Amino acid sequence: MNKLKxxxxxxxxxxxxxxxxxxxxxxxxxxxxxxxxxxxETISVAVCMGLVFGGLLTWNMWRIYTSSRSTIAKxxxxxxxxxxxxxxxxxLTMSARMSASTGDLxxxxxxxxxxxxxxxxxxxxxxxxxxxxxxxxxxxxASNTKLVEMENxxxxxxxxxxxxxxxxxxxxxxxxxxxxxxxQGNSRVLKQIDRFIQQQLADYQNQxxxxxxxxxxxxxxxxxxxxxxLLAVRDYIRDRIxxxxxxxxxxxxxxxxxxDLKQEATLRDKTEQLIRSEGDQLQADIExxxxxxxxxxxxxxxxQAPVSDRVTGLVSDxxxxxxxxxxxxxxxxxxxxxxxxxxxQTLEAITGTxxxxxxxxxxxxxxxxxxxxxxxxxxxxTVQELQNSNQILLSLTQTVKEGQSAIxxxxxxxxxxxxxxxxxxxxxxxxxxxVGLAEQFVQDQNQIAAQTQILALNASLVAAxxxxxxxxxxxxxAAQEFEAISSQVGQLAQQTNEGLDRLEQRTIQIQNVVASxxxxxxxxxxxxxxxxxxxxxxxxxxxxxxxxxxxxxRTGEQVKQSSQDIIDRAxxxxxxxxxxxxxxxxxADLTLNARQQSExxxxxxxxxxxxVAFFQLPAILPSSSxxxxxxxxENT
Amino acid sequence: MSNVVADQRFILTLIDKVTLLFPAQLxxxxxxxxxxxxxxxxxxxxxxxxxxxxxxxxxxLLSPAPFLGLPTRLMGEVLTVIHLGESADYLAGVGVIVERxxxxxxxxxSLQSQGVDTSTENTIKLFDLELIGRDVxxxxxxxxxxxxx
Numbered sequence: 001m002n003k004l005k006x007x008x009x010x011x012x013x014x015x016x017x018x019x020x021x022x023x024x025x026x027x028x029x030x031x032x033x034x035x036x037x038x039x040x041e042t043i044s045v046a047v048c049m050g051l052v053f054g055g056l057l058t059w060n061m062w063r064i065y066t067s068s069r070s071t072i073a074k075x076x077x078x079x080x081x082x083x084x085x086x087x088x089x090x091x092l093t094m095s096a097r098m099s100a101s102t103g104d105l106x107x108x109x110x111x112x113x114x115x116x117x118x119x120x121x122x123x124x125x126x127x128x129x130x131x132x133x134x135x136x137x138x139x140x141x142a143s144n145t146k147l148v149e150m151e152n153x154x155x156x157x158x159x160x161x162x163x164x165x166x167x168x169x170x171x172x173x174x175x176x177x178x179x180x181x182x183x184q185g186n187s188r189v190l191k192q193i194d195r196f197i198q199q200q201l202a203d204y205q206n207q208x209x210x211x212x213x214x215x216x217x218x219x220x221x222x223x224x225x226x227x228x229x230l231l232a233v234r235d236y237i238r239d240r241i242x243x244x245x246x247x248x249x250x251x252x253x254x255x256x257x258x259x260d261l262k263q264e265a266t267l268r269d270k271t272e273q274l275i276r277s278e279g280d281q282l283q284a285d286i287e288x289x290x291x292x293x294x295x296x297x298x299x300x301x302x303x304q305a306p307v308s309d310r311v312t313g314l315v316s317d318x319x320x321x322x323x324x325x326x327x328x329x330x331x332x333x334x335x336x337x338x339x340x341x342x343x344x345q346t347l348e349a350i351t352g353t354x355x356x357x358x359x360x361x362x363x364x365x366x367x368x369x370x371x372x373x374x375x376x377x378x379x380x381x382t383v384q385e386l387q388n389s390n391q392i393l394l395s396l397t398q399t400v401k402e403g404q405s406a407i408x409x410x411x412x413x414x415x416x417x418x419x420x421x422x423x424x425x426x427x428x429x430x431x432x433x434x435v436g437l438a439e440q441f442v443q444d445q446n447q448i449a450a451q452t453q454i455l456a457l458n459a460s461l462v463a464a465x466x467x468x469x470x471x472x473x474x475x476x477x478a479a480q481e482f483e484a485i486s487s488q489v490g491q492l493a494q495q496t497n498e499g500l501d502r503l504e505q506r507t508i509q510i511q512n513v514v515a516s517x518x519x520x521x522x523x524x525x526x527x528x529x530x531x532x533x534x535x536x537x538x539x540x541x542x543x544x545x546x547x548x549x550x551x552x553x554r555t556g557e558q559v560k561q562s563s564q565d566i567i568d569r570a571x572x573x574x575x576x577x578x579x580x581x582x583x584x585x586x587x588a589d590l591t592l593n594a595r596q597q598s599e600x601x602x603x604x605x606x607x608x609x610x611x612v613a614f615f616q617l618p619a620i621l622p623s624s625s626x627x628x629x630x631x632x633x634e635n636t
Numbered sequence: 637m638s639n640v641v642a643d644q645r646f647i648l649t650l651i652d653k654v655t656l657l658f659p660a661q662l663x664x665x666x667x668x669x670x671x672x673x674x675x676x677x678x679x680x681x682x683x684x685x686x687x688x689x690x691x692x693x694x695x696x697l698l699s700p701a702p703f704l705g706l707p708t709r710l711m712g713e714v715l716t717v718i719h720l721g722e723s724a725d726y727l728a729g730v731g732v733i734v735e736r737x738x739x740x741x742x743x744x745x746s747l748q749s750q751g752v753d754t755s756t757e758n759t760i761k762l763f764d765l766e767l768i769g770r771d772v773x774x775x776x777x778x779x780x781x782x783x784x785x
Contacts (some may be wrong), residue, residue, distance in 0.1 A: 001672060447714070450736065454666045454716070457647065457740060462647070 002076075035232040042232070046225045052231045053218050060211050074128055074199040081125045088118040089186075093179070097150040099158050100166035108155045114149070115119045126191075130317055140185030143178045150175050285312030292319060300614055301327040332610055340605040347598040354591045361584050368577050375569050382562045389555040396548040402548040403541035413531040420524045427517045434510045442505050443575050448499070455492070459485045638701060645742050646762075647719065648771050649734035652706045656734065657744070659765045664721040665773050666737060667695075679775045683768075685711070685733060695731040696773070725765055732763070 035042050099107030126565075128132050154166040169175060290311060292305035297584050301323055305316035459482060466478035645660035674697060676686040677716065685697045686748055701708055717731040724730065761767075 040696060451668055452715075453667055454735060454737075457737065458665045460740065461660060626677060 004339045010170065011041065014331055026224065031228055031422050032231055032235070032622055035228045036235060041230070042225070043229055048223070049225070050222055054223065057211065057215055057218075060207070064204050064208050064211070068201065071197060071200045071204065075194075078125060078128060078193050080195070080198070081121050081128075082186075084121045085118065085125065086618055088121060089113050089182070092118065092151065096154050097167075097170055100154050100163050100170050103158055105159065106159065111155065113149065113452040123188075129193055130196065133189060134195065136185070136192060140189060141182040143185065147175070147178050147182055150178070161565050200570070205305075212602050221244055246255065256294065281310060282312055285310060285316070288312075288594075289316055289319065292316070292323075296323055296326075301330070301616065333352070338605075339599050340608075347594055352588055354594075356588055358584060361580055361587075364580055367578070368573055371569070371573050375566055375573065378562065378566050382559055382566065385555065385559045385562065389552055392548060393550050395543060396552060399541060399545050399548060403538060403545060406538045406541055410531065410534045410538060413527055413534060417524060417527050420520055420527065424524070427513050427520070430511050431510060433518070434513070438510075441499050441506070444499055445496065448496055451490050452489065455485050455488050459489075459528065479483075643742060645740060646744065647718065647740045649716070650736050650738050651701055651704065651734050652709070653759060654704050654706060655738070656700065656704070656718040656720055656763050657760065657762045658732075662720050662724045662763070664719045666730065667719060669715050669717055671713050671715060674715075681774075681776070681778060682708075683772060688731070689716075693729070695729060695734055697731045698727075698768065698772070699733050700763075700767065703769075704761065713737040726767055726770055727768060736780050751758070 021516070090112055095107045095111040095114070099111070100103070122137075122144075128136050129137070150169055157163070157166040157169070164615070190551050285306075286305050286307065292303050295303040303323065305319045307313045455622045462478050462481045462485065466475055470473045470477055647658040647663055647666070649658060667690065669690065673688045673690070674686040675688065677684055677696075681704045683699050685699055687696045689692050689695075695717070697715075699708070706754045716734050716736055718734060719731050719774060720727050720729065721745075722728045
C-alpha cells in the first residue's frame with residue numbers, strides 16, 4: 001500500500017498511477033508469493049547463507065585481527081631488540097675502548113657481562129625475521145665475529161699490560177672498517193625488517209578492505225532475503241489466525257444448527273402423532289355431518305348434527321344454525337308470498353285510479369289549447385300596432401330627408417362663409433403688412449427727424465463757432481462745415497419726400513384693401529342671414545322629427561309591453577303544458593310498470609308457493625311468526 | 637453746484653432718467669453712429685466703450701452712466717454721441733454717448749441744477765469734467781499696479 005501511495009503521489013494520471021502501482025505491487029508481490037509458497041526452503045537457504053557468510057566473515061576478521069596483532073607485537077619487539085642490539089654493541093665497543101685507554105680490567109668484566117645479552121638479542125631477532133633477512137644478517141655476523149676477536153685480542157693485550165697496542169687495534173682501520181660493515185649490515189637488516197613489517201600491515205589492511213566490501217555486498221542481500229522471509233512469515237501467521245477464527249465461528253454456527261435441527265425433529269414427531277389422532281377423530285365427525293347434510297338435502301329441516309368441542313363440532317354447530325336459519329327463511333318466504341298475492345290485488349285497483357287521472361289531464365290540455373288561441377289573437381293585434389308604427393317611421397324618414405337637404409344647403413352656406421372669411425383673413429394680413437410698412441416708415445421718419453435735429457444742432461454749434469471766429473480761414477472751414485451740414489439736410493429732406501411718396505402709395509393700397517374687405521363683409525352678412533334662415537328651417541324640421549320619434553317610441557313601448565305580455569303568457573302556457581305532458585308520461589310509465597310488476601309478482605308468488613310446498617317445515621308459533629314478519633318488512 | 641450764467645447755451649441730453657446738460661462751448665458736434673462702427677478697447681475702464689473712425693478722426697467713446705450711478709444697459713443699434721472739443725481739457729476729442737438729444741436752450745431759467753424736474757420727474761445734472769476722473773483712460777493693469785504699489 002505504501003508503494004501504491006508513493007506511485008500515486010509520483011504520477012499525475014490516476015489510471016497510469018494505478019497501473020504502475022499494480023505493476024510494482026505485482027513485482028513486489030511476486031517474490032513474496034514465491035517465498036510464501038516455498039517458505040521452509042527459503043528459510044533454510046537463508047539460514048545456511050547467513051551462517052556461511054557470517055562464519056567466513058568472522059573467521060577472516062579474526063584471522064586478520066590476530067595476524068595484525070602479532071605483526072604489531074613482533075614489530076615492537078624487533079624495534080626493541082634492534083635498539084638493544086645497538087645499545088649493547090656500543091656498550092661492548094666502549095668497554096673495549098675504555099679498557100684499552102684505561103687498562104682497567106673491570107671493563108673486560110663488563111664486556112663479558114654484556115656479550116651474551118647481545119648474542120641473545122641477535123638470536124632472538126634472527127628467529128623472528130624471515131629467511132631473506134636472516135641471510136642478510138648472516139653477512140653481518142661475520143664482521144661481528146671479527147670485531148669480537150679483535151676486542152678479545154684487545155682485552156688480552158690489556159691483561160698483558162699492553163694497553164697502547166690494544167688502543168692501536170681499536171683505532172686501527174681494520175677495526176673501523178669492520179665496525180662500519182657491522183653498522184651498515186645492522187641498518188640494512190633493520191630497514192628490511194621494517195619494510196617487511198610494513199608490507200605485512202599493508203597486506204592485512206587490503207584483506208580487511210576486501211572483507212568489508214564483501215560484507216557490504218552480501219549483507220543487504222541477506223537483509224532483503226530475511227525481510228521477505230519475515231513478511232512471508234507474518235502473512236502466514238495472519239492467514240493462519242484468520243483461518244482459525246473462521247473455523248471457530250463456523251464450528252459454533254454448526255453446533256447451533258445441529259441443536260436447532262434436533263429440536264425441530266422432536267417437535268415434528270410430536271405433531272405427527274397429534275395429527276394422526278386428530279385425523280381419525282375428524283373422519284368420524286365428518287361421517288356424522290354427512291348424514292345430517294343428506295337429510296337436509298332430502299328436505300328434512302328438523303335434523304340436528306352432533307356438536308363437540310372440536311372443529312367438526314363447530315362445523316356441526318354452524319350447520320345446525322344454518323338449518324335453523326333456513327327453516328326460518330322458508331317460513332318467512334311462504335308468509336311473504338301470501339302477502340304478495342294480496343298486494344297485487346290492491347295494485348290493480350290503483351291502476352284504475354291512475355287512468356282516471358290521465359283523463360283529467362287530457363281535459364286540462366284542451367283548456368291550455370284554448371288559452372294559446374287567445375294568445376294568438378293578442379299577437380295579431382300586436383302586428384297591427386307594429387304596422388302602424390312602421391308607417392309612422394316612414395313618415396319620419398321623409399321628414400329626415402327634408403332635414404338633410406336643409407342641412408346640405410346650410411353646409412354649402414357655411415362653405416361659402418368660410419371662403420369669404422379666408423379672403424377676409426388674407427386681406428387683413430395684407431392690411432397688417434401695410435400697417436407694418438407704415439410703422440417702418442414712421443420709424444425711418446423718426447430717425448430722419450433725429451438726424452435732422454442733430455444736424456441742426458451741429459449747424460447751430462458751427463454757427464456759434466463761426467461767429468466767434470475772427471480768422472477767415474477758420475471762418476471758411478466753418479462755412480464748409482455748414483455746407484456739409486446743408487447737403488446732409490438736403491439728403492434727409494429727399495429721403496423724407498421719398499418716404500412720403502411711399503406712404504401715400506401704401507395708403508392708397510390700404511384704402512383699396514379696406515374697400516374690398518368692406519364688400520366681402522357685406523356679402524358675408526347676406527350669407528349669414530341666409531344661413532340663419534336655413535338654421536331656423538332645420539330647427540323646425542328637427543323639432544317635427546323629434547315629435548314623430550317620440551310618438552314612435554311611445555308606440556314601440558306599447559308594442560313591447562303587449563308582446564312581453566304575450567311572451568309571458570306563452571311561456572306560462574308552455575311550462576304548464578310541459579308539466580302536464582311530463583305528468584302524463586310519468587303516469588303512463590308508472591301504470592305500465594305497476595302492471596308489469598303485478599304480473600311478475602303474481603308469477604313469483606305462484607312459483608314460491610310451489611317451491612315452499614317442497615320443504616317440510618316445523619310447527620310455527622304465532623308470536624315468532626309475527627316477529628319474523630315484522631323483521632322482514634323492516635328489512636324490505 | 638453754482639448757478640450758471642443766463643446767456644450760456646446748453647445742449648440737453650437724456651440718459652435713463654437723468655437729463656444731462658452739456659455746455660455748448662465744450663461740444664464740437666453731435667453724431668449718430670451705428671454700433672457696428674465701434675472698435676472695443678479691452679483692458680480699459682468699462683465706461684470706455686471703444687473708439688470709432690469718422691470724418692478722418694478717431695474718437696474714443698465714453699459712457700457717463702457709471703459716473704452718474706445709473707445702471708448699465710444694452711447698447712442700441714444707433715447711438716448718439718456728443719463730441720467734446722478742445723475746451724474739454726483732458727476729455728478733448730472724447731465722444732460721450734447719450735440715449736438721445738432732447739434739444740438745446742439758453743441758460744437754465746426754470747430748471748435747478750442737480751434738481752428734479754417736477755414736470756418729468758427726471759434728475760437734472762450739469763456735465764462737469766470732474767464728473768469723469770482723470771484716470772479713466774488708464775489701462776486697468778497699470779491701475780492695479782499703481783494701487784498695489
